[in-house]
Amino acid sequence: xxxxxxxxxxxxxxxxxxxxxxxxxxxxxxxxxxxxxxxxxxxxxxxxxxxxxxxxxxxxxxxxxxxxxxxxxxxxxxxxxxxxxxxxxxxxxxxxxxxxxxxxxxxxxxxxxxxxxxxxxxxxxxxxxxxxxxxxxxxxxxxxxxxxxxxxxxxxxxxxxxxxxxxxxxxxxxxxxxxxxxxxxxxxxxxxxxxxxxxxxxxxxxxxxxxxxxx
Amino acid sequence: xxxxxxxxxxxxxxxxxxxxxxxxxxxxxxxxxxxxxxxxxxxxxxxxxxxxxxxxxxxxxxxxxxxxxxxxxxxxxxxxxxxxxxxxxxxxxxxxxxxxxxxxxxxxxxxxxxxxxxxxxxxxxxxxxxxxxxxxxxxxxxxxxxxxxxxxxxxxxxxxxxxxxxxxxxxxxxxxxxxxxxxxxxxxxxxxxxxxxxxxxxxxxxxxxxxxxxxxxxxxxxxxxxxxxxxxxxxxxxxxxxxxxxxxxxxxxxxxxxxxxxxxxxxxxxxxxxxxxxxxxxxxxxxxxxxxxxxxxxxxxxxxxxxxxxxxxxxxxxxxxxxxxxxxxxxxxxxxxxxxxxxxxxxxxxxxxxxxxxxxxxxxxxxxxxxxxxxxxxxxxxxxx
Numbered sequence: 001x002x003x004x005x006x007x008x009x010x011x012x013x014x015x016x017x018x019x020x021x022x023x024x025x026x027x028x029x030x031x032x033x034x035x036x037x038x039x040x041x042x043x044x045x046x047x048x049x050x051x052x053x054x055x056x057x058x059x060x061x062x063x064x065x066x067x068x069x070x071x072x073x074x075x076x077x078x079x080x081x082x083x084x085x086x087x088x089x090x091x092x093x094x095x096x097x098x099x100x101x102x103x104x105x106x107x108x109x110x111x112x113x114x115x116x117x118x119x120x121x122x123x124x125x126x127x128x129x130x131x132x133x134x135x136x137x138x139x140x141x142x143x144x145x146x147x148x149x150x151x152x153x154x155x156x157x158x159x160x161x162x163x164x165x166x167x168x169x170x171x172x173x174x175x176x177x178x179x180x181x182x183x184x185x186x187x188x189x190x191x192x193x194x195x196x197x198x199x200x201x202x203x204x205x206x207x208x209x210x211x212x213x214x215x
Numbered sequence: 216x217x218x219x220x221x222x223x224x225x226x227x228x229x230x231x232x233x234x235x236x237x238x239x240x241x242x243x244x245x246x247x248x249x250x251x252x253x254x255x256x257x258x259x260x261x262x263x264x265x266x267x268x269x270x271x272x273x274x275x276x277x278x279x280x281x282x283x284x285x286x287x288x289x290x291x292x293x294x295x296x297x298x299x300x301x302x303x304x305x306x307x308x309x310x311x312x313x314x315x316x317x318x319x320x321x322x323x324x325x326x327x328x329x330x331x332x333x334x335x336x337x338x339x340x341x342x343x344x345x346x347x348x349x350x351x352x353x354x355x356x357x358x359x360x361x362x363x364x365x366x367x368x369x370x371x372x373x374x375x376x377x378x379x380x381x382x383x384x385x386x387x388x389x390x391x392x393x394x395x396x397x398x399x400x401x402x403x404x405x406x407x408x409x410x411x412x413x414x415x416x417x418x419x420x421x422x423x424x425x426x427x428x429x430x431x432x433x434x435x436x437x438x439x440x441x442x443x444x445x446x447x448x449x450x451x452x453x454x455x456x457x458x459x460x461x462x463x464x465x466x467x468x469x470x471x472x473x474x475x476x477x478x479x480x481x482x483x484x485x486x487x488x489x490x491x492x493x494x495x496x497x498x499x500x501x502x503x504x505x506x507x508x509x510x511x512x513x514x515x516x517x518x519x520x521x522x523x524x525x526x527x528x529x530x531x532x533x534x535x536x537x538x539x540x541x542x543x544x545x546x547x548x549x550x551x552x553x554x555x556x557x558x559x560x561x562x563x564x565x566x567x568x569x570x571x572x573x574x575x576x577x578x579x580x581x582x583x584x585x586x587x588x589x590x591x592x593x594x595x596x597x598x599x600x
Contacts, residue, residue, distance in 0.1 A: 113599065116592075120592070120593065134593075137582075137586070140585065140586055140589040141582060141585040141586070141589070143589055143592060144533065144536070144584075144585035144586070144587075144588035144589045144592065145585065147533065147588060147589075147591075147592045147597060147599070148513070148533040148534075148536065148537050148588060150599075151513060151516070151530065151533060151597060151599075152509050152510065152512065152513040152537065153509075155216070155217065155509075155512040155513055155515075155516045156216050156508075156509050156512050157216075158216070158217075159216050159217055159218065160216040160217075160218050161216075162216055165501070165505065166505050166508070166509075169502065169505050169506070169509070173509075
């Protein structure tokens with residue numbers, strides 16, 4: 001699944017379906033851990049994993065090395081968060097990091113686009129006085145900023161693949177963009193049952209592979 | 216990521232060399248806008264002076280790296296604009312040539328008008344201006360008050376005032392938008408010679424981009440021959456506001472590219488003048504470079520969209536607003552690498568900081584562009600599928 005396919009799938013079918021699809025493209029059953037061994041994935045994918053990305057290389061998975069960190073709630077049900085503490089093993093092939101980061105960025109961008117779609121509908125229905133919130137100039141400006149970020153991210157992600165540093169920046173840019181949208185949803189975006197939960201899960205995906213900070 | 220083809224990569228390489236040469240005169244031009252007159256042989260200035268003259272009127276155009284470049288596509292213009300502006304955005308705007316008017320001539324002029332306009336451009340370095348903006352109500356075409364009226368003898372006359380018009384005081388010819396009847400279709404563009412009776416233009420001092428020599432224009436019953444009305448062979452719908460919208464759509468990616476060039480100049484200035492950077496500074500600097508690359512991608516995409524569908528300028532608005540903000544952010548950020556007093560001790564960086572502010576107001580402010588981007592979003596015109 002390309003980054004573009006991941007974007008489209010995520011926008012139409014959501015996080016879990018797309019993440020499951022992405023795992024389905026990895027050879028065999030792979031636990032694709034980030035640099036500190038962390039991974040967020042659908043539980044069935046964990047059960048069938050027999051290899052792992054450890055220390056940046058592909059290794060045979062030692063089930064005893066899998067530490068469960070908890071679950072991540074999404075509207076489609078929980079994802080599982082784990083950390084792999086097993087050793088990398090000698091001579092493994094390098095893990096295909098850039099491809100994975102690009103696919104995840106596509107997935108997260110698709111979720112962000114879906115959130116923008118939902119936000120536009122919500123703001124069109126919500127009124128302040130006699131005017132729909134969507135028609136308030138501050139709101140229009142904020143939505144313009146969001147879609148501009150998303151279009152830039154999509155352009156960079158399409159065509160010639162960006163390098164790993166650029167992909168990490170794209171993930172941070174997606175996080176900032178999602179936060180811009182959440183601010184437009186008020187307290188509704190803070191509820192565990194709504195779009196805020198999807199954004200939280202999306203951020204945790206990025207956290208596992210690139211970290212959550214700005215550097 | 217979008218990649219340029221060999222032709223545009225060639226353009227970029229040449230324009231980058233030209234841009235570097237412009238840095239030598241950038242501060243002079245900032246102090247004295249007439250500096251451009253002694254830079255007419257600079258390859259960037261020479262190129263700009265014939266950009267937007269179609270090959271049909273300039274069959275012997277010099278090749279650049281084996282290719283012909285007439286500036287008739289937005290994609291070509293953004294590639295040149297970024298590189299030249301990275302050298303000196305002031306010179307990019309100070310150069311003679313068709314400039315903004317060139318796009319409207321291409322859109323609206325008939326054969327006779329094109330022969331006249333391009334002929335003037337090719338005879339000698341000729342500055343042009345494009346006058347839409349007015350005092351008190353900016354670029355709101357609906358509120359435009361400059362009037363175009365019959366003179367009773369088969370011609371027309373112009374009366375009103377324009378403001379913030381680049382090159383207005385040094386131009387020989389230009390285009391003035393005026394109202395010839397009430398209502399939304401009442402805007403018409405006419406070609407004007409600045410030597411005409413009643414035409415007066417004075418420079419307005421600005422904080423940055425001084426090469427552009429923004430000017431205030433007074434039109435006191437300026438005579439306009441009937442043959443100088445642009446789009447006279449078109450319907451009122453096509454020659455009025457529609458043409459202005461099309462023109463700005465086509466130009467906006469270029470303005471974004473000027474902003475990008477300023478941002479890049481500040482970014483490169485840090486690398487060349489600061490010496491060694493600490494690890495955290497180096498990471499921050501590299502991150503900024505990737506931000507610049509990302510906005511460049513957005514601009515290229517916007518240019519490609521405008522070239523394919525000139526009526527579709529929403530993405531161009533997004534790119535322009537984004538790039539103008541980037542220019543301000545990156546130039547201010549660059550000051551941080553030099554500590555207190557940087558604006559006083561680093562004249563070139565100070566100039567970039569001032570120039571960056573000016574792009575915000577060109578072809579519509581950031582807030583206007585954001586409203587336009589919003590319209591593209593809710594009307595489904597941003598290719599988000």
